Amino acid sequence: MARIRVRQAIASALSDAMREDESVLIFGEDIAAAEGPFKTSEGLLAEFGPLRVRDTPISEMGFVGAAVGAAAVGMRPVAEIMFMEFLGVALDQLVTEAAKFRYLSNGRVGVPLVVRASVGSGLGFGTQHSQTLENWLGATPGLKVAVPSDAQTAYGLLRSAIRDPDPVVVLEPRVLYAERGECVTGDAGIVPLGVARVPREGDALTVVALGQTVRAALAAAERIDAGIEVIDLSTVTPWDRETVLASVAKTGRLVTVEEAPASGGWGAEIVATVTTAAFRSLQAPPFRITAPDVPVPYNKALEARFSPGIGEIEHQLTTYLRTGEVPDPWWLREGVAA
Amino acid sequence: MTLVRSGDHVARREALADPVARYERMYEIRRFEERVNDLFAQGLIHGTTHLCAGQEALDVSLALELRATDIVTATYRGHGIALALGMPATDVLAEIMGKADGCTGGVGGSMHLCEPDVGLLPTFAIVGAGLPVAAGAALAFQTRGEDRVAVAVFGDGAANIGAFHEALNLAAVWKLPVVFVCDNNVYAEYSRIDLTTPLTDLHRRAGSYDIPGVPVDGMDVDATRAVLREAVSRARAGEGPTLVEAKTYRFAGHSRADQATYRPEGELERWRERDPLVLARAALVAGGAATEDDLAGLEKAVDEDLDAVAEAVAAGPDPTPAAMFRNIWAVAA
Numbered sequence: 149m150a151r152i153r154v155r156q157a158i159a160s161a162l163s164d165a166m167r168e169d170e171s172v173l174i175f176g177e178d179i180a181a182a183e184g185p186f187k188t189s190e191g192l193l194a195e196f197g198p199l200r201v202r203d204t205p206i207s208e209m210g211f212v213g214a215a216v217g218a219a220a221v222g223m224r225p226v227a228e229i230m231f232m233e234f235l236g237v238a239l240d241q242l243v244t245e246a247a248k249f250r251y252l253s254n255g256r257v258g259v260p261l262v263v264r265a266s267v268g269s270g271l272g273f274g275t276q277h278s279q280t281l282e283n284w285l286g287a288t289p290g291l292k293v294a295v296p297s298d299a300q301t302a303y304g305l306l307r308s309a310i311r312d313p314d315p316v317v318v319l320e321p322r323v324l325y326a327e328r329g330e331c332v333t334g335d336a337g338i339v340p341l342g343v344a345r346v347p348r349e350g351d352a353l354t355v356v357a358l359g360q361t362v363r364a365a366l367a368a369a370e371r372i373d374a375g376i377e378v379i380d381l382s383t384v385t386p387w388d389r390e391t392v393l394a395s396v397a398k399t400g401r402l403v404t405v406e407e408a409p410a411s412g413g414w415g416a417e418i419v420a421t422v423t424t425a426a427f428r429s430l431q432a433p434p435f436r437i438t439a440p441d442v443p444v445p446y447n448k449a450l451e452a453r454f455s456p457g458i459g460e461i462e463h464q465l466t467t468y469l470r471t472g473e474v475p476d477p478w479w480l481r482e483g484v485a486a
Numbered sequence: 487m488t489l490v491r492s493g494d495h496v497a498r499r500e501a502l503a504d505p506v507a508r509y510e511r512m513y514e515i516r517r518f519e520e521r522v523n524d525l526f527a528q529g530l531i532h533g534t535t536h537l538c539a540g541q542e543a544l545d546v547s548l549a550l551e552l553r554a555t556d557i558v559t560a561t562y563r564g565h566g567i568a569l570a571l572g573m574p575a576t577d578v579l580a581e582i583m584g585k586a587d588g589c590t591g592g593v594g595g596s597m598h599l600c601e602p603d604v605g606l607l608p609t610f611a612i613v614g615a616g617l618p619v620a621a622g623a624a625l626a627f628q629t630r631g632e633d634r635v636a637v638a639v640f641g642d643g644a645a646n647i648g649a650f651h652e653a654l655n656l657a658a659v660w661k662l663p664v665v666f667v668c669d670n671n672v673y674a675e676y677s678r679i680d681l682t683t684p685l686t687d688l689h690r691r692a693g694s695y696d697i698p699g700v701p702v703d704g705m706d707v708d709a710t711r712a713v714l715r716e717a718v719s720r721a722r723a724g725e726g727p728t729l730v731e732a733k734t735y736r737f738a739g740h741s742r743a744d745q746a747t748y749r750p751e752g753e754l755e756r757w758r759e760r761d762p763l764v765l766a767r768a769a770l771v772a773g774g775a776a777t778e779d780d781l782a783g784l785e786k787a788v789d790e791d792l793d794a795v796a797e798a799v800a801a802g803p804d805p806t807p808a809a810m811f812r813n814i815w816a817v818a819a
């Protein structure tokens with residue numbers, strides 16, 4: 149099995165999909181001639197040519213809308229949004245148009261498009277280029293939202309997204325692009341949408357993580373080594389209730405780890421669902437580890453504290469396992485904020 | 487020669503009335519950007535930066551033609567505008583280095599500079615976002631009957647985003663006191679302008695909104711200044727918006743990682759012959775406003791000043807974690 153970078157896994161997924169299906173085409177800003185601002189489309193223009201691999205003007209509304217139209221008449225476009233925030237100017241096309249076509253056509257017009265966007269903090273891009281923003285999309289029936297956490301899931305979720313008959317958004321943690329990991333390509337490497345992975349098994353505590361927080365949760369679990377099961381949610385909408393509920397039935401404890409600010413985060417959805425559906429199997433109150441309710445700060449040390457890191461997760465989980473009580477986040481413990 | 491290099495924002499702004507001071511500020515901007523580049527290479531700056539070398543004449547002439555009470559919206563490529571408008575190098579560099587003394591206290595960084603005292607709203611990292619905001623500031627001035635104008639500065643690439651068209655149309659139909667200044671530096675990221683739009687003389691887009699569209703040689707500080715003066719006075723006189731297209735060139739790559747290998751051979755060199763600093767310097771000497779020696783002395787003083795600024799900023803305090811919790815709302819929840 150080859151160890152490749154996440155960005156190479158993405159380029160492989162795109163090229164394998166384009167070889168498999170002539171209706172797949174990709175576009176975005178500087179993705180063709182320059183092979184992508186994050187080099188996620190290396191080699192594609194050379195192999196597939198300028199009709200299927202297009203550079204766009206800085207016109208996100210235009211090209212996401214073009215993806216909707218192309219998909220509605222039978223293509224499988226993959227549009228790249230360089231930084232998730234830029235989807236802000238194109239949101240109508242995705243949320244209000246693409247996600248509604250099937251419903252509004254009595255099932256006759258599907259929109260099999262994919263929007264890929266880089267997300268997250270950790271590289272010093274500042275407040276307007278560092279959010280994860282999956283919660284912009286989660287309340288939109290008709291959309292699917294997947295978030296890879298390593299090379300394999302970057303490859304496999306994207307392949308599934310491109311084959312999916314409905315609009316799928318793949319949010320790629322930017323900080324992972326340069327990371328290497330093992331990656332099986334081809335059909336064997338495909339990772340289904342809507343199915344969580346369990347990269348670490350345990351029977352004392354269920355930790356659900358997503359994207360960038362998966363590796364931090366795994367590293368913290370490794371340090372604590374006390375029967376912690378780590379679930380990589382992988383698809384945030386629709387999320388895998390079965391896997392999470394089965395895990396909590398076994399462990400009796402649930403913690404979610406989110407990179408985004410607490411308010412409106414996906415962890416709230418999971419904690420609410422588990423609390424309702426599995427109340428009697430819970431041995432302690434479920435809780436969420438999140439970023440604070442603040443914009444992503446630029447200063448390097450501050451940015452590093454914003455997203456829950458290994459140390460913070462370790463502290464929270466250890467305290468929780470020891471006391472059975474929900475620990476305070478760092479900003480309350482340290483009296484930094486109320 | 488007494489020129490203002492640091493200290494009071496407004497004094498720094500007013501100093502630009504002197505043509506030698508304009509050259510000095512252009513020189514300061516150029517050297518500032520070189521230092522940012524060096525600090526980046528040394529790992530002392532986190533994240534990314536977008537340098538403005540090649541665009542100094544536009545930044546300085548804009549500052550000269552505006553009043554401190556006017557409003558400017560600018561972009562992530564904003565170090566030069568911030569310095570031109572009057573922000574001292576210390577405030578700007580401290581922000582870029584994420585320091586507590588930076589203009590946002592270190593939470594914004596290179597792409598987010600702000601100084602209300604000189605009319606600079608927080609600079610925009612989303613392409614095109616500053617245009618409607620400038621129109622809105624102008625709308626407020628018009629509504630309140632104030633003698634103020636707003637200016638949006640943006641790149642050539644921004645002319646392809648919806649916000650550009652919506653803002654120009656709004657401003658035109660309401661005759662808002664706003665000037666749209668397009669810094670056409672030939673590239674948007676790694677794409678040459680002709681690859682992303684067939685109409686590369688962007689001032690002609692003004693015709694769609696029936697407002698004046700004026701091209702100008704953005705490497706020439708005097709020419710740029712004259713065109714901006716006209717556009718700003720039209721706005722002040724209630725005659726509505728103008729689209730100014732300053733033809734410049736981006737001497738650096740798009741951002742720190744970009745080596746700009748996509749440029750055609752010789753293009754950068756050709757534009758460097760029209761380096762705004764070289765042109766401005768030659769014009770001062772030819773016109774007798776300053777001698778070679780005067781300018782060499784002034785350049786040395788700026789260099790020394792920037793050395794001291796860089797040293798002081800690097801030694802300055804970092805923000806504490808409490809800084810990220812401030813200024814979310816006017817009154818904390």
Ligand SMILES: Cc1ncc(C[n+]2csc(CCOP(=O)(O)OP(=O)(O)O)c2C)c(N)n1
Nearest residue numbers: 234563611612613641642643644673674675
């Ligand atoms: C809506 C949006 N799309 C894409 C980007 C990424 N991006 C940042 S700068 C840039 C190029 C802008 O080019 P131009 O407007 O010519 O300004 P310049 O950088 O040349 O000053 C792009 C594509 C962004 N910041 N916002």
Ligand SMILES: [Mg+2]
Nearest residue numbers: 641642673674
């Ligand atoms: Mg440009």
